[in-house]
Amino acid sequence: MQGTRARLERSVFGGGAEGLLDGKGKIRRDHLRRALALIGSDDSVTRASLARLTGLTTATTSSLVNELIALGLVVEGEQAESTGGKPGTRVELNRAYYVVCVVIVRAQSVEAVLLDLSGTRVLTRVTTYASGVQPADVARVTGELVRDFPDRVLAVCLQSPGVTDGAVVRESVLLGWRDVPLAELVRAEADLPIVILNDADGEALTESVIDEAAGVQRLVLRMGEGIGAAVTIDGRVLPGATNRAGEIGHVAFGGNGSRVRCRCGGYGCIEAVASLTAILGPDFHDELEPEGVQALLRADGAEDRMLLGAESVAAALRILSGLTDPHEIVIVGRAPLLGEPFLTAVRSGFEQNRPKGTASPPIRYAHDSDPALGPGRHVLGSVLGVALMRPSART
Ligand SMILES: [Zn+2]
Numbered sequence: 001m002q003g004t005r006a007r008l009e010r011s012v013f014g015g016g017a018e019g020l021l022d023g024k025g026k027i028r029r030d031h032l033r034r035a036l037a038l039i040g041s042d043d044s045v046t047r048a049s050l051a052r053l054t055g056l057t058t059a060t061t062s063s064l065v066n067e068l069i070a071l072g073l074v075v076e077g078e079q080a081e082s083t084g085g086k087p088g089t090r091v092e093l094n095r096a097y098y099v100v101c102v103v104i105v106r107a108q109s110v111e112a113v114l115l116d117l118s119g120t121r122v123l124t125r126v127t128t129y130a131s132g133v134q135p136a137d138v139a140r141v142t143g144e145l146v147r148d149f150p151d152r153v154l155a156v157c158l159q160s161p162g163v164t165d166g167a168v169v170r171e172s173v174l175l176g177w178r179d180v181p182l183a184e185l186v187r188a189e190a191d192l193p194i195v196i197l198n199d200a201d202g203e204a205l206t207e208s209v210i211d212e213a214a215g216v217q218r219l220v221l222r223m224g225e226g227i228g229a230a231v232t233i234d235g236r237v238l239p240g241a242t243n244r245a246g247e248i249g250h251v252a253f254g255g256n257g258s259r260v261r262c263r264c265g266g267y268g269c270i271e272a273v274a275s276l277t278a279i280l281g282p283d284f285h286d287e288l289e290p291e292g293v294q295a296l297l298r299a300d301g302a303e304d305r306m307l308l309g310a311e312s313v314a315a316a317l318r319i320l321s322g323l324t325d326p327h328e329i330v331i332v333g334r335a336p337l338l339g340e341p342f343l344t345a346v347r348s349g350f351e352q353n354r355p356k357g358t359a360s361p362p363i364r365y366a367h368d369s370d371p372a373l374g375p376g377r378h379v380l381g382s383v384l385g386v387a388l389m390r391p392s393a394r395t
Helices: 004-010 023-041 047-054 058-070 135-148 182-187 199-210 270-274 276-280 290-297 302-324 335-352 373-384
Strands: 074-079 089-093 099-105 109-116 121-128 153-160 169-172 177-180 194-198 217-223 227-233 328-333 363-365
Touching: 023 047, 023 058, 023 089, 047 058, 047 089, 058 074, 058 089, 099 135, 099 373, 109 135, 109 373, 121 135, 135 153, 135 182, 153 182, 153 199, 153 373, 182 194, 194 199, 194 373, 199 217, 199 227, 199 328, 199 373, 217 302, 227 270, 227 302, 270 276, 270 302, 276 290, 276 302, 276 335, 290 302, 290 335, 302 328, 302 335, 328 335, 335 363
Parallel strands: 099 153, 153 194, 217 328, 328 363
Antiparallel strands: 074 089, 099 109, 109 121, 169 177, 217 227
16 A cells, blocks of 8 residues: 555645646546545445436446545445345445544643544544643654654644644744744654644534534634634634634633733633633643542632633623524533533523523533544545545544
């Protein structure tokens, strides 16, 4: 299989292909994408059923399948059940070869993950940095992992706290970074397509993979050491003019926490009142195990701080929801560890002061799922032009 990725790179799926394809080439590429999407969404596809589903001739679909096999994206599977005629051979995603690399950057750790084409996690490497993660650490960890799987990694998605335009981390208070050209630094170690996502956007995309319904507009609030928000429409994140849509951590939404001093110098910022560090104390960090979070929740004063945080979150959600009118509001990040009491307080706070004329969308926690899924599917989609990876939630 060695050299297969190079063949893929020279194919219609290659990064340089777009400008070179003529009309016929574009039609062929679209057919290949359609065939790959159908094979990825259903394990019982055969060459014959692919012809029926696409309306193309059997000869054409067969040649599409042959090309996808040669590119290492698809393999022949078992014999399909006979439906009267000659049973066909199933064609399936090749789960054993290509992977995408998702690197989740937190304040004190880097979690590097490989996902196969179906979204299954095949490898996890966590490296911790007690004195904080530096950009060079991210580049080194990514480079090592990609070199350990030669020819097999299709693309890299880096998920980082802070503001990013997809290539540069413009500003992260949590990491202490400013204008870090992270994609360029990582590319020096791993010459692959690289995309950077903000952590709230990444988790919002994961929620879209797990709970996908056409046309759904979702308001997502991420709570951890920091606080950020994202709006997804039909599985896509609203970026904003300067990639700062959802940067609400240092907005003060009023209420009883408005005198709390924030590390940014301001007062009453939602991050100073409702981040998990604000609620659980300085011993909380995004890497803390659930048992550690539970222990902090039992500490003196934690319940009062949680209720204060819920009030601030409810105030923020009233404004953000009034503005975006979402189908639902989903709280992601580490907040689900706060359990039902927090969610109940947010829901009742939201309803108590809900302005006239605004809707009352359901508010829930995120599904329990692999956080690498959203970033993985996002970057795979940007390379292949097909949204693969559709696993279901763990709960
Ligand atoms: Zn602040």
